[in-house]
Amino acid sequence: MREEVERCRLALQHAARGEVVALVSSGDAGIYGMAGLAIEMAHSEGLKARIEIIPGITAASAAAARLGAPLTLDFAAISLSDLLVPWEMIRRRLEAVAAADLTLALYNPRSSKRVQQLEEAVEILLRHRPPQTPAGIGVAVGTEEERIQLTTLGELLKQEIDMRTIVIIGNSTTQVLDGWMVTARGYRV
16 A cells, blocks of 8 residues: 555556556456556656556455345445545545445445544444444455455444455345345345
């Protein structure tokens, strides 16, 4: 973390010289990844490099598949990291998503230095949703250290959550069925 700009600049400089370069970021390059930075930087620095963006699997999609089907209806993704976005803006987004009853995928929920953001996010959500709202936790999904856990919004802060964690919080139709977290899409079954 925090070395993305230099990594991107170096990759673009090599690509501008005609070299074949791969700039790798975890998850999907266009979802909290480095695709946007590469395009912006190439434009602002006048680097003429051919850029190809190859989609990956987002943390939200990977965790949702392991949890069941919590993202089958409208949902939002919000990063709780205030390194690039002011916390006041993140807070307003959380309020809007909570009021709109959208399922929510939280990226960068907690780090060793940032613990209050997740606590405040849960506080905001609890003003709009009951504590028994299903929530899912995916840690290092797709790696050997993967850990998947079902919990509730009310119990979320008691769980082990760090920067390698994606948190999915259900909406008013989300339930746990046979160990799977499922958000109803509206089908009659």
